[in-house]
Amino acid sequence: MSIRVGKAAKAPAFPIAAHKALENNQLRANVRRATTTIRNKRALRVEEMPDWESLRSAGAAIKQHTLAHLDHYLEEFVRNCERAGGKVHWARDADEANSIAINLIRTYTPKDSTAPVEVIKVKTMTSDEIQMNHALEREGIVPIETDLADMIVQLGKDEPSHIVVPALHKNRTEIRDIFRASMAQPELTDQPEDLTAAARKYLRERFLRTKIAVSGANFAIADTGSVCVVESEGNGRMCLTLPEVLITLVGIEKVIPSFGDLEVFLQTLPRSATGERMNPYNSLWTGVTPGDGPQHFHVILLDNGRTKLLEDEMERETLQCIRCAACLNACPVYRETGGHAYGSIYSGPIGAILSPQLQSLEHSRSLPYASTLCGACYEVCPVKINIPEVLIHLRGRVVREDQKTLKGKLGVENIAMQAAATIFRSERRYEASQRLARIGQLAFERKGLLTNLPGMAGGWTATRDLKPIPSHSFRDWWKSRNNTTWSPKSNMSQGGAN
Amino acid sequence: MTAREEILARIQGALHVRASDPANGHGKIERTYTRTTSMNEHETIELFIDRLVDYDTEVIQVASDSEIAGAVAQSMTKAQETALLAPAGFPQEWLPTSIAITLDENLSHVTLDAEKTVITTCEAAVASTGTIFLVHGGTQGRRVITLLPDHHICIVRRSQVYSVLPEALAAVTANATKPITTISGPSATSDIEMVRIRGVHGPRSLTVILVS
Ligand code: SF4
Numbered sequence: 001m002s003i004r005v006g007k008a009a010k011a012p013a014f015p016i017a018a019h020k021a022l023e024n025n026q027l028r029a030n031v032r033r034a035t036t037t038i039r040n041k042r043a044l045r046v047e048e049m050p051d052w053e054s055l056r057s058a059g060a061a062i063k064q065h066t067l068a069h070l071d072h073y074l075e076e077f078v079r080n081c082e083r084a085g086g087k088v089h090w091a092r093d094a095d096e097a098n099s100i101a102i103n104l105i106r107t108y109t110p111k112d113s114t115a116p117v118e119v120i121k122v123k124t125m126t127s128d129e130i131q132m133n134h135a136l137e138r139e140g141i142v143p144i145e146t147d148l149a150d151m152i153v154q155l156g157k158d159e160p161s162h163i164v165v166p167a168l169h170k171n172r173t174e175i176r177d178i179f180r181a182s183m184a185q186p187e188l189t190d191q192p193e194d195l196t197a198a199a200r201k202y203l204r205e206r207f208l209r210t211k212i213a214v215s216g217a218n219f220a221i222a223d224t225g226s227v228c229v230v231e232s233e234g235n236g237r238m239c240l241t242l243p244e245v246l247i248t249l250v251g252i253e254k255v256i257p258s259f260g261d262l263e264v265f266l267q268t269l270p271r272s273a274t275g276e277r278m279n280p281y282n283s284l285w286t287g288v289t290p291g292d293g294p295q296h297f298h299v300i301l302l303d304n305g306r307t308k309l310l311e312d313e314m315e316r317e318t319l320q321c322i323r324c325a326a327c328l329n330a331c332p333v334y335r336e337t338g339g340h341a342y343g344s345i346y347s348g349p350i351g352a353i354l355s356p357q358l359q360s361l362e363h364s365r366s367l368p369y370a371s372t373l374c375g376a377c378y379e380v381c382p383v384k385i386n387i388p389e390v391l392i393h394l395r396g397r398v399v400r401e402d403q404k405t406l407k408g409k410l411g412v413e414n415i416a417m418q419a420a421a422t423i424f425r426s427e428r429r430y431e432a433s434q435r436l437a438r439i440g441q442l443a444f445e446r447k448g449l450l451t452n453l454p455g456m457a458g459g460w461t462a463t464r465d466l467k468p469i470p471s472h473s474f475r476d477w478w479k480s481r482n483n484t485t486w487s488p489k490s491n492m493s494q495g496g497a498n
Numbered sequence: 499m500t501a502r503e504e505i506l507a508r509i510q511g512a513l514h515v516r517a518s519d520p521a522n523g524h525g526k527i528e529r530t531y532t533r534t535t536s537m538n539e540h541e542t543i544e545l546f547i548d549r550l551v552d553y554d555t556e557v558i559q560v561a562s563d564s565e566i567a568g569a570v571a572q573s574m575t576k577a578q579e580t581a582l583l584a585p586a587g588f589p590q591e592w593l594p595t596s597i598a599i600t601l602d603e604n605l606s607h608v609t610l611d612a613e614k615t616v617i618t619t620c621e622a623a624v625a626s627t628g629t630i631f632l633v634h635g636g637t638q639g640r641r642v643i644t645l646l647p648d649h650h651i652c653i654v655r656r657s658q659v660y661s662v663l664p665e666a667l668a669a670v671t672a673n674a675t676k677p678i679t680t681i682s683g684p685s686a687t688s689d690i691e692m693v694r695i696r697g698v699h700g701p702r703s704l705t706v707i708l709v710s
Contacts, residue, residue: 030691037692054531061527069520071509084675090501148698149689165689172691192690196698203699208607224674234645234685234700241641242607252505257524259674263664264531266680267627277549278627278663278682281700283641286675291604292640293677303505310512 003305004094005129005355005364007159011343013366018333018341027169031161031338034168035329041275042326042380049271058264060384063320066257067310073222073255074301080225084287086297094130097302101132101247102139104298105212108245116142120206122239123147123231124216125163125323126249126302128345129358132214143214144206146235148199155182161339161347164273164325169338203235213239213294217250218322219265220299223258226286227299230269232279240283246294251302253319265322268382272324305358314393318353320383325350327377327387333370342367349377349387356394368394434473441468533664542625542661543708549628553683554696556705566592566653566707573651573705574615583613583647585639592653593617602643616647616701621673622666623659627682630654630706631670634677641677650701652681655709 091097149167160166176190219228328348339347344355356364450466571594621633685700
């Protein structure tokens with residue numbers, strides 16, 4: 001089994017990568033501007049919906065219901081899709097999905113063709129997750145990304161840093177330089193209009209000549225067997241309409257029970273993702289339609305670690321995600337570091353819970369800590385995933401797994417935490433330790449603040465000042481107060497008087 | 499075990515506590531969001547026009563079918579366009595006689611790519627989001643014909659405009675397995691510094707002829 005999430009296995013830990021990102025002022029400015037713009041637009045479009053909370057609850061309920069019957073709905077989807085002329089393949093992991101795609105591409109390529117085989121692709125995070133482009137390139141197949149941002153990332157030999165706007169870390173001059181270098185257009189200006197026009201021209205001929213497309217899917221609809229792709233630029237429609245062969249890669253959690261359920265997600269997704277009332281285009285199709293669009297349609301249903309998340313109800317919540325990226329835009333950590341620091345194509349709060357779980361905490365162990373647990377992600381999530389709760393749960397798992405190893409057991413942190421637990425369990429030990437700390441801290445106190453603690457605590461005080469433990473604690477005061485008995489009533493009247 | 503069997507077995511193994519009948523559970527999902535509104539036709543149309551304009555869509559209102567051809571000519575003259583593509587079997591009386599018409603009889607992609615303007619009807623529309631539903635085929639055309647040309651002119655009847663998305667979706671459910679495209683304004687991107695640019699790969703302009 002090879003469960004992979006992009007290149008996460010090789011990525012450095014979050015604190016190390018984040019440090020590097022924080023030194024890049026250009027990147028931080030770009031990320032901040034982009035996330036602020038989307039956040040504001042989102043807030044505007046959500047505010048005008050009096051039934052927003054009901055839509056969120058319904059979205060969460062539909063997803064929870066689907067996941068609780070995932071086998072049933074997947075089989076229903078397969079039946080209906082195949083009845084309409086589609087062909088469904090199942091892939092246990094990244095390698096299996098890639099080899100299915102490669103075999104299909106080979107099958108549909110004329111045997112005598114000598115030119116390199118090209119495929120056009122429309123924005124699919126799932127294909128980044130399984131690193132499909134690398135797999136295709138190894139086989140001599142040329143993947144052409146057609147979403148403007150994906151194209152910027154691909155031509156710039158970069159990695160996506162956001163799940164909806166993958167190139168948001170680049171500004172217009174950086175993009176102009178990438179386009180100048182790869183499109184043979186030395187005169188190109190950095191005006192967004194010109195850059196967009198250049199992309200249109202560059203891709204139009206490729207859309208017209210390419211016979212095979214690979215897409216992702218936002219929703220796979222069980223009761224009709226249809227697939228839905230949500231997009232803005234029209235590159236999706238091009239890829240879904242013009243080629244002769246269409247291969248659609250779908251994570252198994254993308255299935256929804258019925259066509260009618262779109263009434264929830266097509267309202268919450270665009271508003272959450274780009275702050276639009278509706279994105280310019282949604283495409284829905286079912287199998288093959290004679291005389292309209294690709295006449296060969298294949299779906300690859302991908303597991304790649306997803307089934308493991310079903311077992312635990314809290315982890316299962318992660319699979320409700322509709323990839324709107326609202327949690328990224330809202331996250332105070334993401335807004336400072338951008339996406340690359342997460343070392344996974346899934347970044348931000350959702351990345352911090354998704355990547356480590358898909359790979360069973362083998363990699364991305366630092367990601368559950370890449371959060372302040374402020375809760376902004378949960379508040380904006382259109383399917384109500386309680387990300388902070390899942391993060392805490394995962395931190396617990398990381399610690400428990402660490403404790404199983406000798407290195408973890410003898411680690412400073414573990415010993416400190418165990419000691420803390422012993423202290424907190426006993427009133428006497430707790431008070432004694434407070435008295436000790438009060439004496440110990442004297443050596444580090446500067447102008448009434450602790451600014452430079454030794455050892456592990458130094459990591460904390462390197463960027464923050466700490467108030468020293470006061471000479472008189474609440475517990476001391478409580479003991480020494482004048483035996484006045486407390487009652488809820490007297491307390492309330494006091495509160496009122498103040 | 500095949501991949502299918504194995505994935506299904508993993509799912510069944512993971513879902514140790516099985517909930518009851520799926521259809522029953524799905525029916526019980528609480529849907530307290532707005533599924534119909536009490537907006538009257540006038541309010542709905544006002545809202546629809548407001549949303550269309552917000553997306554840079556040109557709106558021409560006509561009182562009857564007999565004025566459609568004139569509105570088409572008006573929009574094309576303004577855009578300095580001289581040839582019009584229409585789905586095969588499109589009603590002749592809606593097409594201006596002053597303009598060269600090409601009917602899509604399975605035209606090749608290259609031929610279609612040279613077309614500048616296309617006209618179709620639609621299946622339904624949503625006022626609150628400014629969205630038009632095309633259920634492809636017939637006078638709504640194959641998917642490709644409203645994709646390659648630069649300018650899409652769409653005829654929308656006032657009676658086809660619903661106030662909210664759930665109503666419009668319900669209206670197209672009977673045709674759910676045909677190819678469907680929803681269109682909300684011209685194609686656009688905000689990928690470069692979040693500046694909204696109109697017209698990327700799909701049509702750069704959209705005209706709605708709203709017929710009473
Ligand atoms: S976790 Fe929620 S907010 Fe974040 S991308 Fe997924 S659906 Fe959107």
